[in-house]
Amino acid sequence: MMAQLQFRDLTLGYDRHPAVHHLSGDVAPGALLAVVGPNGAGKSTLFRGIVGLLKPLAGTIAGLKPREIAYLPQIADIDRSFPISVFDFVSTGLWRTTGIFGGIGAAARQKIAQAIAAVGLTGFESRGIGTLSGGQMQRVLFARVLLQDARVIVLDEPFNAMDSKTSADLLRLIEHWHGEQRTVLAALHDMDMVRAHFPQTLLLAREAVAWGPTAEVLTADNLLQARRMCEAFDDTAATCQPQQRSARAA
Amino acid sequence: MIRQALIDPFSDFEFMRRALAAVIALSLGSGPIGVFLMLRRMSLVGDAMAHAILPGAAIGFLLSGLNLFAMTTGGLIAGFAVALLSGLVSRSTGLKEDASLATFYLASLAIGVTIVSVKGTNIDLLHVLFGNILAMDDPTLLMVAGNATITLLVLAVIYRPLVIESVDPLFLRTVSRAGAPAHLIFLGLIVVNLVNGFQALGTLLAVGLMILPAGIARFWSRDVTPMICIAVASAIVSGYIGLVLSFQTRIPSGPAIILVASLLYLGSVLFGRVGGVLPQLFPGRHLEA
Numbered sequence: 001m002m003a004q005l006q007f008r009d010l011t012l013g014y015d016r017h018p019a020v021h022h023l024s025g026d027v028a029p030g031a032l033l034a035v036v037g038p039n040g041a042g043k044s045t046l047f048r049g050i051v052g053l054l055k056p057l058a059g060t061i062a063g064l065k066p067r068e069i070a071y072l073p074q075i076a077d078i079d080r081s082f083p084i085s086v087f088d089f090v091s092t093g094l095w096r097t098t099g100i101f102g103g104i105g106a107a108a109r110q111k112i113a114q115a116i117a118a119v120g121l122t123g124f125e126s127r128g129i130g131t132l133s134g135g136q137m138q139r140v141l142f143a144r145v146l147l148q149d150a151r152v153i154v155l156d157e158p159f160n161a162m163d164s165k166t167s168a169d170l171l172r173l174i175e176h177w178h179g180e181q182r183t184v185l186a187a188l189h190d191m192d193m194v195r196a197h198f199p200q201t202l203l204l205a206r207e208a209v210a211w212g213p214t215a216e217v218l219t220a221d222n223l224l225q226a227r228r229m230c231e232a233f234d235d236t237a238a239t240c241q242p243q244q245r246s247a248r249a250a
Numbered sequence: 251m252i253r254q255a256l257i258d259p260f261s262d263f264e265f266m267r268r269a270l271a272a273v274i275a276l277s278l279g280s281g282p283i284g285v286f287l288m289l290r291r292m293s294l295v296g297d298a299m300a301h302a303i304l305p306g307a308a309i310g311f312l313l314s315g316l317n318l319f320a321m322t323t324g325g326l327i328a329g330f331a332v333a334l335l336s337g338l339v340s341r342s343t344g345l346k347e348d349a350s351l352a353t354f355y356l357a358s359l360a361i362g363v364t365i366v367s368v369k370g371t372n373i374d375l376l377h378v379l380f381g382n383i384l385a386m387d388d389p390t391l392l393m394v395a396g397n398a399t400i401t402l403l404v405l406a407v408i409y410r411p412l413v414i415e416s417v418d419p420l421f422l423r424t425v426s427r428a429g430a431p432a433h434l435i436f437l438g439l440i441v442v443n444l445v446n447g448f449q450a451l452g453t454l455l456a457v458g459l460m461i462l463p464a465g466i467a468r469f470w471s472r473d474v475t476p477m478i479c480i481a482v483a484s485a486i487v488s489g490y491i492g493l494v495l496s497f498q499t500r501i502p503s504g505p506a507i508i509l510v511a512s513l514l515y516l517g518s519v520l521f522g523r524v525g526g527v528l529p530q531l532f533p534g535r536h537l538e539a
Contacts, residue, residue, distance in 0.1 A: 071421070082289055
């Protein structure tokens with residue numbers, strides 16, 4: 001089967017410093033993949049690369065166009081002081097059909113209402129997003145992803161600072177997407193949740209430490225190695241030479 | 251008596267009617283622009299831009315004297331140049347928008363003051379700095395109205411990407427390429443409206459009709475659309491009362507208009523429904539849920 005996303009020797013980073021280093025691998029269509037790793041392991045960077053916010057320093061990401069992927073950013077990236085209602089905010093998920101000028105008709109309004117209902121926020125439509133709690137805002141973001149109706153969904157730490165009820169509700173949505181054969185990638189920190197709900201795992205520490213069935217990836221040895229590999233950002237690091245790497249690999 | 255004070259100046263004198271028409275047109279353009287400036291935390295960017303316009307206007311003045319059309323064209327060119335250059339620099343390097351704009355506007359302001367002081371007189375400089383809304387001729391008035399119309403039409407076109415870019419710029423970048431052009435066009439609209447206000451209020455106060463009404467609106471609404479309406483309405487009210495005030499007293503028209511807007515702003519800070527001082531001091535008993 002054709003892979004949904006293919007990474008080929010992918011290096012992503014900032015100011016030439018790699019945050020994701022020489023990553024290769026395929027994500028199969030319909031996969032439910034957890035991306036785990038310590039802070040600074042490159043999880044968010046990888047996601048930014050996938051959705052086209054960051055150009056690779058080297059290597060390629062093939063498969064879908066970035067525009068066909070729904071992306072749930074970390075809440076911190078959103079200006080919640082902007083005066084916009086929950087309904088209007090969620091409606092931006094319809095961008096692919098409305099574009100800049102397209103109107104939002106009765107059918108679309110119903111879709112938006114359904115998405116808001118699906119995340120349990122019915123009654124909050126006219127509230128400003130600035131008045132929501134962290135958990136409610138995360139539900140709003142999920143509603144927008146729901147509307148985007150994308151084949152591939154990329155969730156950046158969706159359960160950070162969520163209580164168990166919110167996590168459980170949102171997890172059900174993710175499993176629902178998995179049931180619809182959508183491809184879901186999620187950056188996570190809760191290893192118990194990963195073991196219980198995510199069949200595939202990528203353990204990232206700049207480089208891929210392990211990638212495969214969750215039980216084989218989340219071993220004590222692998223996790224320890226991942227923690228060791230997240231060394232500091234080195235301003236004086238030498239230029240990465242492809243020859244050296246293949247020599248090291250051999 | 252009241253009619254004499256409030257209506258007669260306009261029914262008796264054509265220059266007052268022209269001034270009122272100009273200030274209404276200005277308000278229609280500057281109101282929404284100011285609201286977006288404020289919501290995008292760019293209020294001081296508007297201020298910097300106002301200074302950046304100066305060299306263009308000064309060159310226009312050198313070439314054809316106190317001709318508003320020439321000065322406006324020059325101002326537009328200088329403003330667009332600074333807006334585009336700083337926008338491009340901040341988008342293609344890591345430099346923040348405010349920092350890159352500050353560097354460009356300071357250079358621009360220095361050039362402008364140099365030009366005016368080498369070639370012009372002090373009276374010229376005063377006119378450039380404070381404008382004169384009571385001397386609106388037909389071409390100028392048409393230009394002010396035309397610019398306001400263009401502003402509203404263009405704003406309608408870029409409204410959706412502009413709003414989304416303000417709330418969640420990363421999301422917009424994942425679904426569309428419209429973000430960067432919308433931002434640059436918005437910078438252009440700021441320039442158009444500054445130059446517009448510049449003839450009526452001068453370079454220093456033109457930005458007042460953007461920022462003050464937006465500040466007022468923030469205290470009365472939590473939603474963008476009503477906020478824009480309130481901003482426009484309070485700009486028009488300030489313009490009208492300011493004109494009356496300047497007609498009845500010896501206060502020049504530009505400062506009078508901005509003073510009235512400032513008083514409205516002060517009132518909003520004190521009594522505003524959304525986050526005003528008094529409603530915060532005396533919020534009433536808390537609700538049940």
